[in-house]
Structure formats: structure tokens, C-alpha cells
Amino acid sequence: MAQFTVTVNATAHSTINTEDTWIELLPPANVSILLKRIRVSFAHTTVSDVPCRIRVTRSSAAGATGTAATFVKRRPASPAAVTGGNVKNGTSAFTVGTVVDVLMDSVVNTRGIFEWVSRDEDDYMTSGVNQRINVLIKVNLASMVLNAECDFEE
Amino acid sequence: MCGQYVVRATVPSLSSSESTFVEIFPPANVQVAIKRIKITFPSTVVTDVPVQIKVYRTSAAAGGSSAGTAISKSPTNATSVSTIKVFTTAAGTIGTIVDKVLDMALNSKGAFEWIARDKDDYLWSNANQRLTITGIVQSGATDVIAEVEYIE
Numbered sequence: 001m002a003q004f005t006v007t008v009n010a011t012a013h014s015t016i017n018t019e020d021t022w023i024e025l026l027p028p029a030n031v032s033i034l035l036k037r038i039r040v041s042f043a044h045t046t047v048s049d050v051p052c053r054i055r056v057t058r059s060s061a062a063g064a065t066g067t068a069a070t071f072v073k074r075r076p077a078s079p080a081a082v083t084g085g086n087v088k089n090g091t092s093a094f095t096v097g098t099v100v101d102v103l104m105d106s107v108v109n110t111r112g113i114f115e116w117v118s119r120d121e122d123d124y125m126t127s128g129v130n131q132r133i134n135v136l137i138k139v140n141l142a143s144m145v146l147n148a149e150c151d152f153e154e
Numbered sequence: 155m156c157g158q159y160v161v162r163a164t165v166p167s168l169s170s171s172e173s174t175f176v177e178i179f180p181p182a183n184v185q186v187a188i189k190r191i192k193i194t195f196p197s198t199v200v201t202d203v204p205v206q207i208k209v210y211r212t213s214a215a216a217g218g219s220s221a222g223t224a225i226s227k228s229p230t231n232a233t234s235v236s237t238i239k240v241f242t243t244a245a246g247t248i249g250t251i252v253d254k255v256l257d258m259a260l261n262s263k264g265a266f267e268w269i270a271r272d273k274d275d276y277l278w279s280n281a282n283q284r285l286t287i288t289g290i291v292q293s294g295a296t297d298v299i300a301e302v303e304y305i306e
Contacts, residue, residue: 001274002274003274003275005255005256007254007256007257009257036271036275037271037275039258041258041259041260042204042259042260042261043204043206043259043292044204044292045204045292045293046293047202047203047204047261072253072254072255073253074255074274074275074276074277074278075274075278076211076253076278076279076280076281076283111261111263111264112261112264113258113259113260113264113266117271118271147206147257147258147259149256149257149258151275153274
């Protein structure tokens with residue numbers, strides 16, 4: 001299976017503590033995405049000391065409105081990803097779609113970094129049929145600049 | 155694969171211009187893969203600034219250079235065949251970017267380590283391309299030690 005990386009550097013919601021979608025992945029109906037790693041880090045120019053909540057969900061409907069995601073191959077010789085998706089676009093809001101399952105819900109202080117890595121193949125976060133897998137973020141500081149990244153196989 | 159190697163760059167006063175720390179350039183018939191990256195901050199005076207770290211595949215060399223040394227993890231391994239650059243007293247400019255394979259930020263009061271989870275998770279080079287690790291301080295300045303481990 002080929003592995004891909006999606007990264008986004010964007011600005012949190014202009015209203016404090018308002019959840020946005022940062023990464024929304026939608027595979028074809030006959031393909032499963034296996035999430036292996038998620039990382040959220042804080043590139044804001046001013047160091048802050050606030051909580052940031054990160055959720056990973058499956059959803060049955062899209063949020064609005066992101067911009068098309070770029071999938072970088074881990075191995076350059078791999079075929080292109082068949083998965084589609086959107087990421088948060090700068091300061092634009094990207095609402096949360098219809099949540100079906102919450103796979104992960106964690107909080108980190110913005111002086112730190114959050115990273116989840118799957119321990120083994122049973123530990124992957126897997127998409128459902130005709131469902132999206134999403135990374136949702138809200139932070140206790142309006143318009144904070146964040147990096148979100150996920151690695152997946154398909 | 156010949157073996158696993160460590161490259162280290164100590165960069166003084168990294169500031170608000172994105173600078174190359176380490177550049178790994180294998181021969182055309184060789185692929186390299188990064189397995190581990192570690193970023194720490196050796197300033198004797200504690201700093202409290204946001205630092206952004208990126209890994210790119212680049213198609214042209216970074217500007218400025220100091221030839222670097224790839225230290226073999228096992229003393230019996232063959233010498234690395236890749237050309238290594240590290241940027242110390244003069245932080246290097248960025249070469250021509252093809253892909254961005256890693257992008258994250260951390261506070262200089264902390265430390266960061268990325269480790270490949272498995273072989274599919276390695277950061278692989280492409281033919282005639284370099285693997286380049288860069289950094290930038292969002293505001294302020296700080297010293298950085300960047301360590302990269304790769305296989306070829």
C-alpha cells in the first residue's frame with residue numbers, strides 16, 4: 001500500500017473556541033484510508049499558553065468550505081492517491097460535517113506539540129464506506145496559526 | 155542498503171529567514187530515506203520562541219555550504235556515498251522545492267523527534283533530488299541542533 005502525507009498551515013477560527021475542519025479525506029467507495037500518524041503543532045508568531053482540542057472523526061457529509069488537499073507521496077515512485085479531500089484554507093472557516101464516529105479526542109497546550117502514531121496495524125484509524133475521515137481543531141485563541149498533518153495509507 | 159548514518163548541524167541564531175540545516179544528496183542510482191529527525195535548542199540562555207521545521211525534496215542545491223559528515227551508526231559500515239551539506243555559521247538558503255514532506259512547529263523550550271513508524275513511513279528521496287531539512291523562527295532567534303538519521 002502506498003503512503004501519503006497531507007499538511008496544512010492555516011489560521012484557527014476568528015471566534016475563540018470554535019471548531020473547524022482542518023483536514024477532510026474522502027476515499028472512493030471501494031477504498032479504505034488507514035490513518036497512521038496525526039500531528040498538530042503551533043507556528044503562531046506569538047507564543048501562547050492556551051488549550052487546543054483535536055478530534056478525529058468519521059463523517060457522512062462534508063464540511064464547508066475547504067480547498068483541495070495536496071497528497072505528497074512518501075515514495076516518489078508510488079502511484080498517485082485515489083483519495084480526495086479538502087483542507088482548511090487560510091483564514092476561511094471550514095465547518096464540521098455530519099459526525100458519525102469520534103475516533104480520538106485530545107487536548108494539548110499550545111506551547112507543546114500533539115502527535116498520535118498508530119502502534120500497529122490494528123491501531124490504524126480506518127475510514128468507513130462513503131465516509132470522510134476528518135481532523136477537527138478548536139483553540140482557545142482566536143485566529144491562531146497552526147500546522148496540521150496526517151499520514152495515511154490507501 | 156549500505157547502512158544507517160547520522161548527520162548533525164548546529165545552527166547559531168536561527169531567525170526569521172527560512173534556512174537550510176542539512177542537505178542529503180545521493181548519487182543518481184541511489185535512494186536515501188530519512189528515518190529520524192531530532193530538533194533541540196542548545197542556547198545557554200533559555201529562549202521561548204516558535205520554530206517551524208520543514209523537510210523538502212529539492213531539485214537544486216541550497217545556497218551557502220559547509221561540507222558535512224555522515225557518521226555511520228555501525229563502525230563497520232561502508233562510508234556514505236551521499237553528498238552531505240550542513241549549515242552552521244552561515245545558514246543556507248533553500249534550493250528549488252519539489253515536494254514538502256514534513257511541516258511542523260515547536261516551542262524552543264521543548265524538543266522534537268520524528269521517527270518513521272515503519273518502512274512505508276520513511277521520507278524517501280527521488281532520482282536526482284535532495285532531502286533538505288529547513289527551519290525558521292517565527293519571531294525572535296534561537297540556536298538549533300538538528301540531527302538527521304538516514305539509510306542508503
